[in-house]
Amino acid sequence: MAQPAVLPVIDISRFRGPDSDRAAFLAELRSAAHETGFFYVTGHGVPRALRDEVLALARAFFALPEHQRLEIENVNSPQFRGYTRTGTEYTAGSPDWREQIDIGPERAALTTGPGDPDYVRLVGPNQWPSALPELRDTVLRWQAEALRVSREVLRALAAALGQDEGYFDQWFDDEAAVHVKIVHYPPRAAQDADQGVGAHKDYGYLALLQQDDIGGLQVRREDGGWIDAVPVHDAFVFNIGEMLEIATQGYLRATQHRVVSPQPGVHRYSIPFFLGPRLDAVVKPLLLPPELAALSRGVSDDPDNPLLAAFGENAVVGWLRSHPRVAERWWSDVLARRENAR
Ligand SMILES: O=C(O)CCC(=O)C(=O)O
Numbered sequence: 001m002a003q004p005a006v007l008p009v010i011d012i013s014r015f016r017g018p019d020s021d022r023a024a025f026l027a028e029l030r031s032a033a034h035e036t037g038f039f040y041v042t043g044h045g046v047p048r049a050l051r052d053e054v055l056a057l058a059r060a061f062f063a064l065p066e067h068q069r070l071e072i073e074n075v076n077s078p079q080f081r082g083y084t085r086t087g088t089e090y091t092a093g094s095p096d097w098r099e100q101i102d103i104g105p106e107r108a109a110l111t112t113g114p115g116d117p118d119y120v121r122l123v124g125p126n127q128w129p130s131a132l133p134e135l136r137d138t139v140l141r142w143q144a145e146a147l148r149v150s151r152e153v154l155r156a157l158a159a160a161l162g163q164d165e166g167y168f169d170q171w172f173d174d175e176a177a178v179h180v181k182i183v184h185y186p187p188r189a190a191q192d193a194d195q196g197v198g199a200h201k202d203y204g205y206l207a208l209l210q211q212d213d214i215g216g217l218q219v220r221r222e223d224g225g226w227i228d229a230v231p232v233h234d235a236f237v238f239n240i241g242e243m244l245e246i247a248t249q250g251y252l253r254a255t256q257h258r259v260v261s262p263q264p265g266v267h268r269y270s271i272p273f274f275l276g277p278r279l280d281a282v283v284k285p286l287l288l289p290p291e292l293a294a295l296s297r298g299v300s301d302d303p304d305n306p307l308l309a310a311f312g313e314n315a316v317v318g319w320l321r322s323h324p325r326v327a328e329r330w331w332s333d334v335l336a337r338r339e340n341a342r
């Protein structure tokens, strides 16, 4: 099969358009999601002003003096929310050259008892910088819009897979475990040190990305080459997460991608949004129409990073692994219990 050089563009407003166009729209979406697992989404209705505002605030936050960024460092947060410095996150054994803020659903922490699952401790408030008070309101509005658009894309995907469009809805209510990152990729430190973020797949169901106009995101092709996800005006980049790969037994695929660091003197800002379900969600394989099931490729599970069908436990394992300092400070009892159980 010829390898695509550019990612397909999906106009999501066609999903609510004339009935006569529905089958063609769903076929386009299905092939974009099955073949590359990455596509641009236009027609999403997120106001330009909000998208500009959130990027402008991202630039303003990362321009703050370090002590003001560290005011919201994630070690302060039992829920892994807040700021992480450049070079402290690793992908495939090498440090990623980016700094970021992790933001989740804005909720009060729950009081937990001995019988509660560990994931209940992931529920809680975000941290917001006192030096940039506007950030909270703007990011929460953007988060709500990203949730709206990604749920709509998920409904369209359910329909494209021969299900009722509400098939996934029960796991994606107001308690869905969504995750926003606000990311700054500083210029590369040396010409060959270009790992903004190393090659990886996203977990969750879908990821939505708002990027600025610098570029650097690359998507793995089947033949091992890379496609540049060049910035497209007014479009979000969408990709399939590992949970949808599991649910479709590999009919949809979570494609690897990476970010190449900007050139010296150039800074890139991006805002990824990961659509996770409720923490108590359990992923069940869906029953695909036979003609699609015949094209399922199975789930490509990594023995170093096994995927669990129970979403909340998956999230706990992922956070404990990726932020050991937060884990030691706030989750030492859980770590000890898990260690003893091995
Ligand atoms: O910043 C980007 O362009 C993509 C980031 C990404 O892939 C991630 O954070 O998972």
Ligand SMILES: [Fe+2]
Residues within 6 Å of the ligand: 200, 201, 202, 207, 257
């Ligand atoms: Fe990613």
